[in-house]
Amino acid sequence: MNFIRIVKFDFKNIIRNPMLLFFNTIFPLILIGSIGFVMKNGYGSFNVTSYDYYGVTMMIFTAFIICITASNTFMEKSVKKGNTRIVYAPVSKAEIYLSKIISTYILGSIFYSIIIVLGKYVLNINYGTRSTIYIIILINMLTLFGCCLGVLFCCIFKSEEGANSVLQIVIMLFIFFGGVFFPVYSLGKIVESISNLSPLKWITECIFRIIYDNDFSIYLPTIGVMLVSSIICIVICQIIFKPEEYV
Template sequence: MNFINIVKFDIKNTLKNPMLLIINTIFPVIMIAIIGFITRSGYGSENITSYDYYGVTLMIFMGLMISMTATNVFLEESVRKGNTRIVYAPVSKAEIYLSKIIASYVVGAVSYAVIMLAGQYILNINFGGKNILYIIFLINVLSFFGSCLGVLFCCIFKSEQGANGVMQIPILIFVFLGGVFFPIATLGKNFEALSNISPLRWITQCAFQIIYDNDFSIYLPSIVVTLFAALICIILCQIIFKPEEYV
């Protein structure tokens, strides 16, 4: 069984899970609609609607939350049993965990790209106008990091429940400080300074600078730092992961 076949196998397993499909397609659309509607009266004075703000921030949120999909792809009970034979196949251990990263990333990247394209050209949500492809790529890079993060936590905790339980803590901190659900600046200068530790804060700032100011000054640094973080996760996976513990 070569690496491409393993990736195909993992993607098929993911697509067979209706809950994962709902979470990565319908759920973000519903969240944008609900939160955008509830907060609509607080936006509009500066040519940005609540749907524009939460359309962008919630897609960034989903880019990191793909980590939950990755843990399911790796260690969900039915998938884990079905994938036992991969451990005994003549493949390297890197191919096992990398296939989970790629499979979850592909599902997320395609889903989020479709949502953003439909959101801009059908629902008139501003995802960057002519620069929308840059925003899609930015969130795709974040999704790759999220996939790597989810698989890393699986390698550390060796169970889907353990990985998701612990991983939620840093994710919630990053989401809060990243200003996903409300602009963090409204809480004061201290919280705004503290938000610099959240990668979501930089991704969010980068996205809005591109959309509203056509400013790409932190675009490349944001991508490089996010990819570097993903690389660190992959290196740690290589060190920690033991195939026999996957059975």
Template sequence: MNLIKIVKFDIVNIIRNPTLVIANTIFPLILIGVIGFITKGGYGSLSINSYDYYGVTLMIFTAIMLAMTATNTFMEEKVKKGNTRIIYAPVSKTEIYLSKLIATYIVGTVCYSFIILLAQYILNMNFGGENVLYVVLLINVLSLFGCCLGTMFCSIFKKEQLANSIMQIPILIFVFLGGSFFPVENLGKLITKISVISPIRWITECVFKIIYDNDFSMYMSTLSVILAFCIVCIIITHITFKPEEYV
């Protein structure tokens, strides 16, 4: 019951922050629109255009960037001051960090699910047609990984700015190897082989196989890999998080 109350409190804090709301709703649509427009001349195929490609890859990029929202929810200075009393309440340390993670995940998945369905059925982007819900689930699982990653870095480095600064390094590597802004195959065979370490690469390849080939051969393995990453992050968070350092 305490966990549910804290989660509700954290969700309200996120919704009250206009920067976080815009970053997870309007910004992805603007990003897709701008990059899709700029690159529309480079896609001559009738089966895929720039908006289809970047609609998928930039939603995947946005999902992993939910890590930034998680760090803000966890350790933004105003939030920390308001949540100081939680440290002295009869709650476990697990409830403290899980509440931040869960609240961020709920807000993120609601926003991203809405954007994908809007893009599919109103803006005529291709997110899988009748298979769109499978794509939504993949994006939501990646969002969970983003939340776990952000929470883990906050727990390790104790401060939001430091956590965000260092966390950008693995995220940029994942994004670069994942083909979020250009097909990674363009960089050669070596980079393509190395790219398997990126969870974004797994998600991107799996999503495109579902959309254009109706191929679900990677689906369960991709979900399993991303969930394994999530579990590792949560274990590290549990080991490193100390409530007394939260204030």
């Protein structure tokens, strides 16, 4: 069984899971529509509507929580049972966890790109006049980091349950300090300073700068942060993952 076949196998497992498919396709649109509608009276200044704001932040939220999908792809009980034979196949241990990262990333990058395009041209969400492709790239880089982080936590805790229980705390902290649901500057300078440690803050600020100021000054540094963070996760996976513990 070569690496490409393993990736295809993992990708099919995700597609066959209706809950995972729902959370990575329909769920983001529901979030944008529902929260945008509820908060519509709180926006409107500077030509920024609630749909514009949450059309960005909910995509960031969705792209990051793909780490839950990645952990499910790696060690969910029914999937893990079917994947056990891969451990005994003539493949390197890197191919086992990398296939989970790549298959989940392919799913997320395809569907999130489609959702952004639909949001722009169907829901009239402001993703900038000519900057949509740059936003898609940023969301895809965050998706890659989320996939790597989810697989890393599986390697650390050796079970989906353990990984997800800790991931939920990490997600909550990153989202809070990243200003995904509301700007954190209103909570004081200390919280605002701590928020700089959240990669979601970098993504959020970068996207809004691009859309409303045509400012790309932190675009490449943000991509660099996401890429380096993803590589660090992969390196740690390579060090600590033991295929025999996957059985």
